[in-house]
Amino acid sequence: xxxxxxxxxxxxxxxxxxxxxxxxxxxxxxxxxxxxxxxxxxxxxxxxxxxxxxxxxxxxxxxxxxxxxxxxxxxxxxxxxxxxxxxxxxxxxxxxxxxxxxxxxxxxxxxxxxxxxxxxxxxxxxxxxxxxxxxxxxxxxxxxxxxxxxxxxxxxxxxxxxxxxxxxxxxxxxxxxxxxxxxxxxxxxxxxxxxxxxxxxxxxxxxxxxxxxxxxxxxxxxxxxxxxxxxxxxxxxxxxxxxxxxxxxxxxxxxxxxxxxxxxxxxxxxxxxxxxxxxxxxxxxxxxxxxxxxxxxxxxxxx
Numbered sequence: 001x002x003x004x005x006x007x008x009x010x011x012x013x014x015x016x017x018x019x020x021x022x023x024x025x026x027x028x029x030x031x032x033x034x035x036x037x038x039x040x041x042x043x044x045x046x047x048x049x050x051x052x053x054x055x056x057x058x059x060x061x062x063x064x065x066x067x068x069x070x071x072x073x074x075x076x077x078x079x080x081x082x083x084x085x086x087x088x089x090x091x092x093x094x095x096x097x098x099x100x101x102x103x104x105x106x107x108x109x110x111x112x113x114x115x116x117x118x119x120x121x122x123x124x125x126x127x128x129x130x131x132x133x134x135x136x137x138x139x140x141x142x143x144x145x146x147x148x149x150x151x152x153x154x155x156x157x158x159x160x161x162x163x164x165x166x167x168x169x170x171x172x173x174x175x176x177x178x179x180x181x182x183x184x185x186x187x188x189x190x191x192x193x194x195x196x197x198x199x200x201x202x203x204x205x206x207x208x209x210x211x212x213x214x215x216x217x218x219x220x221x222x223x224x225x226x227x228x229x230x231x232x233x234x235x236x237x238x239x240x241x242x243x244x245x246x247x248x249x250x251x252x253x254x255x256x257x258x259x260x261x262x263x264x265x266x267x268x269x270x271x272x273x274x275x276x277x278x279x280x281x282x283x284x285x286x287x288x289x290x291x292x293x294x295x296x297x298x299x300x301x302x303x
Contacts (some may be wrong), residue, residue: 044135
């Protein structure tokens with residue numbers, strides 16, 4: 001169950017409308033690292049958490065807060081669109097052919113589809129996508145993803161802070177910056193707590209360590225011309241998991257065979273010179289078992 005209050009978590013009061021900036025702010029609403037993404041990411045992680053107690057409660061607290069951030073950004077966009085498109089900001093933007101070509105003022109869908117309100121899309125009008133969400137059920141893997149999401153969101157918020165002179169917009173963004181700062185530290189602390197509680201290792205998932213090729217679990221392969229890749233902590237000493245000795249590998253002889261796909265099915269008309277031999281069986285449109293046998297009866301020349 002969720003309960004909504006009419007009051008927002010922080011004030012959302014722009015000094016004046018600015019539909020051009022409203023379009024930019026759409027990135028924080030419906031972009032890959034926008035508030036809708038972290039809201040749904042945390043909700044799905046919380047609903048998928050299989051343990052009672054502090055971790056599930058933490059996730060749900062933050063998820064519910066992020067719903068409030070969606071509300072804040074959506075309200076700010078609506079207020080920035082007030083009176084659009086007949087505002088000085090839009091007219092000035094359209095007066096510059098380059099800006100007009102790139103921005104075109106407000107996103108037309110904000111007027112046509114949502115009636116002067118935000119849409120669930122990014123700054124280019126691309127619809128928000130549930131594929132942005134990371135919720136694996138493995139809390140360590142998910143919490144690392146959460147740190148990255150908050151970091152990327154904070155970078156975008158910081159860039160947008162420099163793109164406006166409106167004191168009301170800046171005030172809201174300064175609040176958002178602070179919350180993103182806390183959330184990054186919070187998820188990092190939660191990762192430490194998981195490890196202290198013995199629930200996860202440093203590497204997620206912490207299973208199959210005895211099955212992986214351990215000789216390849218500690219090496220940085222030197223595969224670029226840059227000379228300083230071995231100057232970091234990742235190239236020497238014991239790894240953060242306490243069990244792997246980090247190494248820098250300069251012998252980067254390939255371990256695999258020549259790269260090539262299988263010989264192509266002649267029915268696909270792939271350009272081919274016969275270098276890799278003849279196809280064993282047609283790779284496309286063939287079936288085995290009972291279905292294949294039935295088709296063989298009715299279409300014996302299908303190969």
